[in-house]
Amino acid sequence: MAGEIILKVRDIHKSYGSTEVLRGISFDVQKGETKVFIGSSGTGKSTLLRCINQLTVPDRGQVWLHGEEVTHSGKEINRLRQKIGMVFQNFNLFDHLTARKNVEVALIKVRKMNRKEAGDKAMEELVRVGLEDKADLYPAELSGGQAQRVSIARALAMDPDVMLFDEPTSALDPELTGEVLQVMKDLAQNGMTMLVVTHEMGFACSVANEIIFMEKGEILESGSPSELICNPRYDRTKQFLNKLGELYGDIGRQR
Amino acid sequence: MNDTITLIFKALPFILQGTFVTLKIVAGALLVGFICGLALAVGQVYGRPFLSGSVAFYVWFFRGLPNLVLLFLFYYGLFPLMGLDVSAFFIAVTALGLRSSAYQSQLFRGCIQSLGEGQMMAARSLGMTRPQAVWNIILPQALRISLPGWSNEYPILLTDSAVTYAIGVMEILTRGNLVVSRTYQPMPIYMTCALIFIIMNYGGMKMLHLLERRLQIPGFGRGEH
Ligand SMILES: Nc1ncnc2c1ncn2[C@@H]1O[C@H](COP(=O)(O)OP(=O)(O)OP(=O)(O)O)[C@@H](O)[C@H]1O
Numbered sequence: 387m388a389g390e391i392i393l394k395v396r397d398i399h400k401s402y403g404s405t406e407v408l409r410g411i412s413f414d415v416q417k418g419e420t421k422v423f424i425g426s427s428g429t430g431k432s433t434l435l436r437c438i439n440q441l442t443v444p445d446r447g448q449v450w451l452h453g454e455e456v457t458h459s460g461k462e463i464n465r466l467r468q469k470i471g472m473v474f475q476n477f478n479l480f481d482h483l484t485a486r487k488n489v490e491v492a493l494i495k496v497r498k499m500n501r502k503e504a505g506d507k508a509m510e511e512l513v514r515v516g517l518e519d520k521a522d523l524y525p526a527e528l529s530g531g532q533a534q535r536v537s538i539a540r541a542l543a544m545d546p547d548v549m550l551f552d553e554p555t556s557a558l559d560p561e562l563t564g565e566v567l568q569v570m571k572d573l574a575q576n577g578m579t580m581l582v583v584t585h586e587m588g589f590a591c592s593v594a595n596e597i598i599f600m601e602k603g604e605i606l607e608s609g610s611p612s613e614l615i616c617n618p619r620y621d622r623t624k625q626f627l628n629k630l631g632e633l634y635g636d637i638g639r640q641r
Numbered sequence: 642m643n644d645t646i647t648l649i650f651k652a653l654p655f656i657l658q659g660t661f662v663t664l665k666i667v668a669g670a671l672l673v674g675f676i677c678g679l680a681l682a683v684g685q686v687y688g689r690p691f692l693s694g695s696v697a698f699y700v701w702f703f704r705g706l707p708n709l710v711l712l713f714l715f716y717y718g719l720f721p722l723m724g725l726d727v728s729a730f731f732i733a734v735t736a737l738g739l740r741s742s743a744y745q746s747q748l749f750r751g752c753i754q755s756l757g758e759g760q761m762m763a764a765r766s767l768g769m770t771r772p773q774a775v776w777n778i779i780l781p782q783a784l785r786i787s788l789p790g791w792s793n794e795y796p797i798l799l800t801d802s803a804v805t806y807a808i809g810v811m812e813i814l815t816r817g818n819l820v821v822s823r824t825y826q827p828m829p830i831y832m833t834c835a836l837i838f839i840i841m842n843y844g845g846m847k848m849l850h851l852l853e854r855r856l857q858i859p860g861f862g863r864g865e866h
């Protein structure tokens with residue numbers, strides 16, 4: 387797949403105090419591609435995703451979306467962020483708004499759509515994640531899986547060019563994980579560009595174009611699922627994959 | 642006994658006029674306290690260090706002074722020094738309101754901070770500016786959470802409003818005192834005043850409780866399901 391490169395990440399560095407969390411991360415993302423990031427806790431996966439949409443400002447390095455610099459973009463960041471959807475581990479739904487209003491609110495306040503348009507668009511996105519019948523429920527009335535699907539709909543409503551998922555299923559019961567992964571698979575198959583931090587190797591194997599293994603703030607190795615899983619170059623990668631296997635069952639298991 | 646009842650009924654219309662003054666002081670101070678308190682809280686949480694520091698100083702100052710001292714400072718000091726000739730009522734609302742804002746700001750700050758940074762991150766990730774996120778996402782939630790605690794401000798201000806007697810605002814206690822100075826019958830009159838305060842307190846708390854229920858977010862609190 388030699389498509390157009392829509393996201394470029396170059397030499398991202400980030401430290402908190404004296405701890406270097408990211409130590410020079412670079413990669414390119416092609417349109418329609420899904421990249422999966424794995425790596426042990428504290429290696430900076432979340433920080434990396436947040437650096438991409440500048441929720442965390444990196445100390446050094448650049449991010450480009452469609453050739454436009456996202457880092458150092460000043461006020462333009464609010465426009466650029468609309469094009470970079472983000473899904474969080476613990477959903478972060480707006481608790482005072484119904485599912486539909488959660489999806490609507492940015493359309494009205496940021497995209498300045500009128501209520502009717504925004505409402506229709508919100509319903510469309512809720513249909514896409516299979517939750518049209520939950521539109522009028524509040525987050526506290528939804529199951530974890532439903533809440534995460536609403537948060538995906540909320541991000542999709544902005545018509546993003548790329549979606550960032552930070553461990554979208556790790557706060558969910560195993561039974562609920564599947565419904566969220568299914569929505570993500572559908573998205574990937576419909577050509578969405580996605581960066582996903584997850585340890586769901588079944589998902590990674592069936593959807594990812596590339597798996598990136600991060601270690602101590604660096605990319606240790608990367609490759610297609612079959613390359614990385616069957617033939618990891620480093621012992622460290624092998625160890626990590628074995629540990630995942632022990633924790634989550636056989637790698638390559640399909641959901 | 643009959644004399645006492647007659648006295649109370651004769652004095653009542655005069656004293657009851659004070660309830661409107663008291664209510665206006667309380668409502669005014671609550672409003673000043675709410676608007677300033679909210680602005681202070683937002684400034685303290687989201688402002689640069691200098692702004693946060695200034696808010697902390699403001700809070701420390703206004704919480705550290707007894708009501709009466711603040712009232713006198715405003716009445717004899719601040720406003721005359723600024724060359725402003727304002728009514729005692731206006732001074733009462735300003736002093737009690739600013740003091741209340743110091744307390745309210747800390748209540749709001751706690752509620753804003755209890756939301757966690759996830760809400761702000763989610764809002765910003767959708768392209769909202771910081772003010773948009775604060776206004777549309779953070780404050781609607783923080784204010785709902787703050788309502789039970791905020792209800793405290795009403796009885797506090799209601800009872801505090803009586804100190805404005807000291808600068809001659811024609812509220813309930815001032816009027817009661819005027820009656821006492823003419824009739825030399827303190828007990829029945831002060832008991833009448835006490836009863837009025839208690840009824841006002843009860844009514845106000847009832848209304849706040851209703852408001853709290855109306856603003857409830859479904860699926861949250863109360864344990865109804
Ligand atoms: N706001 C912050 N302030 C200080 N340190 C932070 C902050 N955010 C992250 N860190 C530190 O940065 C390191 C990387 O954190 P990060 O959350 O990016 O890791 P991660 O790979 O996502 O881990 P996990 O798999 O547990 O989610 C950790 O050591 C963490 O303590």
Ligand SMILES: [Mg+2]
Binds near residue numbers: 433552
């Ligand atoms: Mg993380």
